Amino acid sequence: xxxxxxxxxxxxxxxxxxxxxxxxxxxxxxxxxxxxxxxxxxxxxxxxxxxxxxxxxxxxxxxxxxxxxxxxxxxxxxxxxxxxxxxxxxxxxxxxxxxxxxxxxxxxxxxxxxxxxxxxxxxxxxxxxxxxxxxxxxxxxxxxxxxxxxxxxxxxxxxxxxxxxxxxxxxxxxxxxxxxxxxxxxxxxxxxxxxxxxxxxxxxxxxxxxxxxxxxxxxxxxxxxxxxxxxxxxxxxxxxxxxxxxxxxxxxxxxxxxxxxxxxxxxxxxxxxxxxxxxxxxxxxxxxxxxxxxxxxxxxxxxxxxxxxxxxxxxxxxxxxxxxxxxxxxxxxxxxxxxxxxxxxxxxxxxxxxxxxxxxxxxxxxxxxxxxxxxxxxxxxxxxxxxxxxxxxxxxxxxxxxxxxxxxxxxxxxxxxxxxxxxxxxx
Amino acid sequence: xxxxxxxxxxxxxxxxxxxxxxxxxxxxxxxxxxxxxxxxxxxxxxxxxxxxxxxxxxxxxxxxxxxxxxxxxxxxxxxxxxxxxxxxxxxxxxxxxxxxxxxxxxxxxxxxxxxxxxxxxxxxxxxxxxxxxxxxxxxxxxxxxxxxxxxxxxxxxxxxxxxxxxxxxxxxxxxxxxxxxxxxxxxxxxxxxxxxxxxxxxxxxxxxxxxxxxxxxxxxxxxxxxxxxxxxxxxxxxxxxxxxxxxxxxxxxxxxxxxxxxxxxxxxxxxxxxxxxxxxxxxxxxxxxxxxxxxxxxxxxxxxxxxxxxxxxxxxxxxxxxxxxxxxxxxxxxxxxxxxxxxxxxxxxxxxxxxxxxxxxxxxxxxxxxxxxxxxxxxxxxxxxxxxxxxxxxxxxxxxxxxxxxxxxxxxxxxxxxxxxxxxxxx
Numbered sequence: 027x028x029x030x031x032x033x034x035x036x037x038x039x040x041x042x043x044x045x046x047x048x049x050x051x052x053x054x055x056x057x058x059x060x061x062x063x064x065x066x067x068x069x070x071x072x073x074x075x076x077x078x079x080x081x082x083x084x085x086x087x088x089x090x091x092x093x094x095x096x097x098x099x100x101x102x103x104x105x106x107x108x109x110x111x112x113x114x115x116x117x118x119x120x121x122x123x124x125x126x127x128x129x130x131x132x133x134x135x136x137x138x139x140x141x142x143x144x145x146x147x148x149x150x151x152x153x154x155x156x157x158x159x160x161x162x163x164x165x166x167x168x169x170x171x172x173x174x175x176x177x178x179x180x181x182x183x184x185x186x187x188x189x190x191x192x193x194x195x196x197x198x199x200x201x202x203x204x205x206x207x208x209x210x211x212x213x214x215x216x217x218x219x220x221x222x223x224x225x226x227x228x229x230x231x232x233x234x235x236x237x238x239x240x241x242x243x244x245x246x247x248x249x250x251x252x253x254x255x256x257x258x259x260x261x262x263x264x265x266x267x268x269x270x271x272x273x274x275x276x277x278x279x280x281x282x283x284x285x286x287x288x289x290x291x292x293x294x295x296x297x298x299x300x301x302x303x304x305x306x307x308x309x310x311x312x313x314x315x316x317x318x319x320x321x322x323x324x325x326x327x328x329x330x331x332x333x334x335x336x337x338x339x340x341x342x343x344x345x346x347x348x349x350x351x352x353x354x355x356x357x358x359x360x361x362x363x364x365x366x367x368x369x370x371x372x373x374x375x376x377x378x379x380x381x382x383x384x385x386x387x388x389x390x391x392x393x394x395x396x397x398x399x400x401x402x403x404x405x406x407x408x409x410x411x412x413x414x415x416x417x418x419x420x421x422x423x424x425x426x427x428x429x430x431x432x433x434x435x436x437x438x439x440x441x442x443x444x445x446x447x448x449x450x451x452x453x
Numbered sequence: 454x455x456x457x458x459x460x461x462x463x464x465x466x467x468x469x470x471x472x473x474x475x476x477x478x479x480x481x482x483x484x485x486x487x488x489x490x491x492x493x494x495x496x497x498x499x500x501x502x503x504x505x506x507x508x509x510x511x512x513x514x515x516x517x518x519x520x521x522x523x524x525x526x527x528x529x530x531x532x533x534x535x536x537x538x539x540x541x542x543x544x545x546x547x548x549x550x551x552x553x554x555x556x557x558x559x560x561x562x563x564x565x566x567x568x569x570x571x572x573x574x575x576x577x578x579x580x581x582x583x584x585x586x587x588x589x590x591x592x593x594x595x596x597x598x599x600x601x602x603x604x605x606x607x608x609x610x611x612x613x614x615x616x617x618x619x620x621x622x623x624x625x626x627x628x629x630x631x632x633x634x635x636x637x638x639x640x641x642x643x644x645x646x647x648x649x650x651x652x653x654x655x656x657x658x659x660x661x662x663x664x665x666x667x668x669x670x671x672x673x674x675x676x677x678x679x680x681x682x683x684x685x686x687x688x689x690x691x692x693x694x695x696x697x698x699x700x701x702x703x704x705x706x707x708x709x710x711x712x713x714x715x716x717x718x719x720x721x722x723x724x725x726x727x728x729x730x731x732x733x734x735x736x737x738x739x740x741x742x743x744x745x746x747x748x749x750x751x752x753x754x755x756x757x758x759x760x761x762x763x764x765x766x767x768x769x770x771x772x773x774x775x776x777x778x779x780x781x782x783x784x785x786x787x788x789x790x791x792x793x794x795x796x797x798x799x800x801x802x803x804x805x806x807x808x809x810x811x812x813x814x815x816x817x818x819x820x821x822x823x824x825x826x827x828x829x830x831x832x833x834x835x836x837x838x839x840x841x842x843x844x845x846x847x848x849x850x851x852x853x854x855x856x857x858x859x860x861x862x863x864x865x866x867x868x869x870x871x872x873x874x875x876x877x878x879x880x
Contacts, residue, residue: 319757
């Protein structure tokens with residue numbers, strides 16, 4: 027069997043404690059599959075006193091992550107602190123420089139510093155692995171970099187923020203407002219300490235920027251992601267969508283078009299009977315489209331102690347098995363800086379307006395769209411009691427740039443009251 | 454870059470030609486991901502003259518697979534001949550003994566000789582890889598042996614024979630009989646040369662026996678699979694199931710219970726709104742349930758040139774990247790021979806009978822079930838014009854052994870005309 031592999035864990039929140047738990051409870055399974063034992067040696071976290079579900083008495087306690095990294099008895103450093111910069115980033119850099127393998131779930135750090143960290147790992151001949159960073163329990167990193175290593179990927183998309191999907195499905199089922207359900211999710215601890223990371227689409231943007239790099243061999247480009255959160259989705263939008271056979275999902279998409287790399291995180295209407303449309307609660311789904319094949323669809327828990335910790339453990343096992351797969355699936359020096367294209371892929375749009383209830387208003391609305399070459403597939407003015415009328419429009423295929431210009435000009439006419447909502451309809 | 458990796462391919466059917474195509478058309482992508490070139494050097498197939506979609510002039514032609522294996526300029530032998538025994542098995546044994554890595558899609562061979570071949574690979578320190586053997590385009594082998602290497606898997610199940618799912622969904626949509634759609638599928642070339650392998654559930658049994666071994670660390674045990682094909686499913690069964698909110702799928706399942714290893718391939722009723730219930734045509738799906746996590750669901754093309762060939766290519770790439778993952782995810786010597794349990798897991802059943810239309814018949818039917826402790830949830834006698842009445846029964850939870858005994862005793866009473874159909878209802 028040889029010497030056990032020694033692990034140091036920085037960050038003992040949900041996932042960190044999950045890793046401790048799996049390495050304890052599944053040690054027989056892991057030893058059988060691996061032919062080696064894996065042992066936690068030392069840990070660190072913000073507070074030593076905080077009550078935790080697992081007994082940590084057997085492990086050395088370090089006061090900070092850098093001290094943990096500097097221990098000589100650690101083979102693999104597991105970073106579960108989080109955050110783009112700061113101590114997580116410092117500790118990972120130090121570990122890689124010291125020739126220690128690193129397993130991380132830190133999507134924010136990878137979305138910003140991914141290429142440099144991958145280069146650092148390569149130049150020190152160690153692994154930097156990231157399965158837990160995207161879609162927790164779904165092994166999407168491995169599927170893209172290994173199972174599809176010979177495939178020409180044309181588009182990757184999915185629901186990769188469970189908190190937003192929880193809010194949208196809860197709104198749908200309860201009929202309650204965004205504000206009410208947002209508060210409920212926050213009280214239940216389902217949202218990040220800064221909830222804007224979730225509902226503002228930033229967490230999903232971190233993840234799609236990483237998936238994009240893995241899929242297309244491009245440099246991680248977080249700034250190139252068009253981001254729209256779910257804050258403006260009303261219960262009426264959800265009902266209107268349902269009337270037409272759709273559900274609203276926060277969809278993250280990356281694709282290579284003739285115009286360059288297009289990455290988006292936006293609420294979209296998807297058919298309710300499609301795999302994406304059927305997703306409930308915190309479940310995640312990633313759809314990978316390749317040339318010459320029907321899509322591969324991966325579904326599973328997007329977060330949670332055991333699923334995410336299992337992703338960390340699978341990376342640990344890969345490293346021990348001697349995996350030579352590089353962080354982004356190829357040498358970091360080969361990652362290409364490609365042109366970012368925004369708003370060029372066309373699709374139908376759902377538009378919700380609140381217009382003045384007076385003669386000529388609809389003419390102005392339809393003219394503003396028509397002037398940008400946008401033709402209307404369906405239009406419905408809803409019953410109302412006030413001087414303002416809700417209008418729902420479904421367009422034929424058009425681009426987001428055309429929609430943006432048309433809505434801007436429409437706003438300038440003064441006939442609409444609130445900021446219009448425009449959502450892509452994905453087939 | 455170093456020397457290219459040299460491939461020999463035995464078998465130039467759909468998948469073999471697909472491998473040639475991918476290695477040609479995606480050579481840049483593969484070289485970027487791998488840092489090495491991959492080249493086909495020599496090929497063999499039953500007929501050299503048969504017209505094929507790819508030009509094979511640049512490759513050496515060998516008259517038989519053993520000659521191909523014996524070439525000194527082959528690093529990896531790709532076996533796409535098929536068949537449990539015969540030349541495929543001989544060639545794989547020879548290749549492994551000669552220290553050559555092997556990639557195969559041969560589920561029949563692996564389901565019978567898997568353990569011995571894995572041992573041969575290990576003792577010669579080479580890889581024997583099998584991603585293409587199960588569920589073509591779905592990377593289920595890698596997900597189980599690598600992504601879930603630290604997980605305690607409790608059940609794996611899925612629709613893993615696309616031809617049967619094609620037949621069942623076509624029957625449903627067309628309202629035509631099993632016999633008609635079977636002939637259609639056969640004429641379209643969707644079935645194996647021996648169609649019984651598909652419709653009799655044997656192909657799915659090969660696959661679930663392999664998945665079972667990977668998931669539970671048990672010796673591949675094909676004889677331990679309870680097999681029931683789709684031949685007795687009538688269009689009426691499909692309609693009755695639909696009336697109750699179900700669809701009929703040929704479901705392969707493996708699980709470890711307190712009584713041992715239970716493996717089944719049987720047509721089942723699954724809720725039409727569930728992921729399995731939503732599957733159309735030749736698409737496959739595998740659901741993996743682990744302790745402490747919601748299930749992971751993988752969906753994709755179960756067969757087809759590019760998806761299956763891509764699985765072969767991903768194995769080739771894994772080998773070149775130096776993957777040390779063993780054939781069944783752990784040392785073959787550690788695979789356990791566990792007790793086979795049949796018919797112990799309980800579930801509700803759908804039963805279709807054709808009974809004599811005379812007084813006392815239903816009493817005999819319900820008594821036969823009641824005597825085995827089977828209670829009835831729903832019973833419906835359908836309208837009819839003859840002296841025989843179709844009766845549909847949905848039971849409460851019971852075991853397949855109880856169902857078998859009850860139906861056998863019922864047959865002995867002489868009140869039922871055709872052999873009863875009994876199908877599991879899976880939640």
